[in-house]
Amino acid sequence: MDDKRLTEIVPSPRQLRLQQLEFYAFIHFTVNTFTDKEWGDGTESPEIFDPVKFDPGQWVSAVKSAGMKGLILTCKHHDGFCLWDSKLTDHTVMHSPFGRDMVREVSDACKEGEIAFGVYLSPWDRNCPLYGKGKEYDDFFTGQLTELLTDYGDVFSVWFDGACGEGPDGKKQYYDWDRYYSLIRTLQPGACISVCGPDVRWCGNEAGHTRKAEWSVVPLRARDSEKIAEKSQHEDNTEFRRRVDARDEDLGSRSVLAGEEDLIWYPAEVNTSIRPGWFWHESENDKVRSLKELADIYIRSAGGNATFLLNIPPDRDGLIHENDVQRLKELGEFLRNAFSENLVPGALITCDGEADRGNVENVTEDSYDRSFEASSDKADIVIDLKKKEALGYIVIKENILKSQRIESFAIDIREDREFREIYTGTTVGYKRIVPLEGIRTDCVRIRITDSRVSPVISFIGVYRA
Ligand code: FUL
Numbered sequence: 001m002d003d004k005r006l007t008e009i010v011p012s013p014r015q016l017r018l019q020q021l022e023f024y025a026f027i028h029f030t031v032n033t034f035t036d037k038e039w040g041d042g043t044e045s046p047e048i049f050d051p052v053k054f055d056p057g058q059w060v061s062a063v064k065s066a067g068m069k070g071l072i073l074t075c076k077h078h079d080g081f082c083l084w085d086s087k088l089t090d091h092t093v094m095h096s097p098f099g100r101d102m103v104r105e106v107s108d109a110c111k112e113g114e115i116a117f118g119v120y121l122s123p124w125d126r127n128c129p130l131y132g133k134g135k136e137y138d139d140f141f142t143g144q145l146t147e148l149l150t151d152y153g154d155v156f157s158v159w160f161d162g163a164c165g166e167g168p169d170g171k172k173q174y175y176d177w178d179r180y181y182s183l184i185r186t187l188q189p190g191a192c193i194s195v196c197g198p199d200v201r202w203c204g205n206e207a208g209h210t211r212k213a214e215w216s217v218v219p220l221r222a223r224d225s226e227k228i229a230e231k232s233q234h235e236d237n238t239e240f241r242r243r244v245d246a247r248d249e250d251l252g253s254r255s256v257l258a259g260e261e262d263l264i265w266y267p268a269e270v271n272t273s274i275r276p277g278w279f280w281h282e283s284e285n286d287k288v289r290s291l292k293e294l295a296d297i298y299i300r301s302a303g304g305n306a307t308f309l310l311n312i313p314p315d316r317d318g319l320i321h322e323n324d325v326q327r328l329k330e331l332g333e334f335l336r337n338a339f340s341e342n343l344v345p346g347a348l349i350t351c352d353g354e355a356d357r358g359n360v361e362n363v364t365e366d367s368y369d370r371s372f373e374a375s376s377d378k379a380d381i382v383i384d385l386k387k388k389e390a391l392g393y394i395v396i397k398e399n400i401l402k403s404q405r406i407e408s409f410a411i412d413i414r415e416d417r418e419f420r421e422i423y424t425g426t427t428v429g430y431k432r433i434v435p436l437e438g439i440r441t442d443c444v445r446i447r448i449t450d451s452r453v454s455p456v457i458s459f460i461g462v463y464r465a
């Protein structure tokens with residue numbers, strides 16, 4: 001395998017934009033909120049949808065307090081109820097006591113709060129009588145996509161999940177994905193098509209588990225498998241399942257990529273909910289994940305070469321419950337604190353002795369333009385802090401415009417003039433966060449122990465505990 005070939009695969013501008021958002025919110029809201037269900041069956045009356053205190057400004061403030069930079073709204077879940085004024089069905093907010101275009105108000109609140117806005121549109125529609133009728137349904141679905149992608153401004157993500165069941169008359173629908181994708185490219189070229197789509201890969205679970213080594217360069221077949229898996233689920237045809245699956249532990253090591261003809265940039269997104277369910281349930285008000293759990297998922301996902309999509313479900317009033325609001329605020333405070341004092345700008349940095357000095361100092365600024373390329377596939381970067389400090393986290397970022405190159409690294413700290421290894425890691429990619437738990441030292445060494453070709457590092461942060 002030509003290792004250089006692996007590093008020719010880089011993100012598209014839309015993928016880079018989404019990666020740089022790092023952490024964004026999912027908002028699950030529909031008739032389920034009022035029926036206490038996770039999946040509606042499409043027979044719910046719009047009459048039940050009445051969030052009397054709905055306030056998208058409250059959602060955006062809560063989301064921003066946690067440090068999230070975007071929001072994806074379930075404009076339509078499997079029950080088919082539309083949160084916008086769709087002209088293609090009466091099963092919408094406009095026919096509910098609420099009577100207003102919620103997508104308009106949420107997208108406006110995102111603009112006002114300067115966060116990105118994204119849409120979840122369930123291809124599975126349990127209310128639509130056309131579902132299962134092939135092209136007729138695809139015409140309806142692309143019509144709804146057109147409404148959402150032309151009337152509500154810039155969209156950063158169109159999120160498709162794989163759930164696909166029967167329609168009202170028991171028929172199955174085989175989605176014309178390529179038609180959906182090309183429409184999205186035309187209407188919103190800057191939007192990523194996520195999960196059942198070509199731009200962002202589902203991490204393989206909904207529990208917040210992350211891989212030890214997350215690769216963004218994977219075989220093309222990892223992408224196709226989303227479509228295949230979705231079909232095979234209903235055909236119960238196990239032969240149809242591919243060797244490369246979103247749930248595989250290793251999707252991109254050199255041995256997995258060996259012999260693969262076609263490779264793609266397909267970065268992972270970790271999606272999970274702040275509560276057990278995707279939708280709000282009164283019984284889960286005291287089951288909001290702990291700060292420790294959320295912080296841990298953040299460090300492993302946003303700090304493990306993935307993005308983090310955290311679901312926060314509004315309640316029947318149309319507000320984010322105070323317990324969730326409080327947790328998001330705590331999470332934001334934790335993150336601001338954890339990454340507030342970077343000691344690298346004041347430190348003395350060298351790479352492989354004196355050889356690359358000067359150049360390596362560029363990594364004190366988080367900038368792809370000033371990134372530093374090591375002279376071989378291994379590198380020793382020494383950060384002399386000049387005095388003993390208690391350390392919280394180390395952050396390392398590769399310039400992913402030069403692909404993902406680092407395969408393994410180690411971190412040493414100096415104690416009594418000797419270096420001692422305290423951590424070994426695998427991939428870095430967009431960002432790796434290494435927790436150091438208050439360890440004290442006056443000097444840190446990052447050893448890049450293997451790379452596909454010479455690593456290009458755009459940033460190093462060593463944060464005070
Ligand atoms: C799944 C859906 O079935 C869940 O209800 C939820 O929307 C989740 C994000 O995707 O496929």
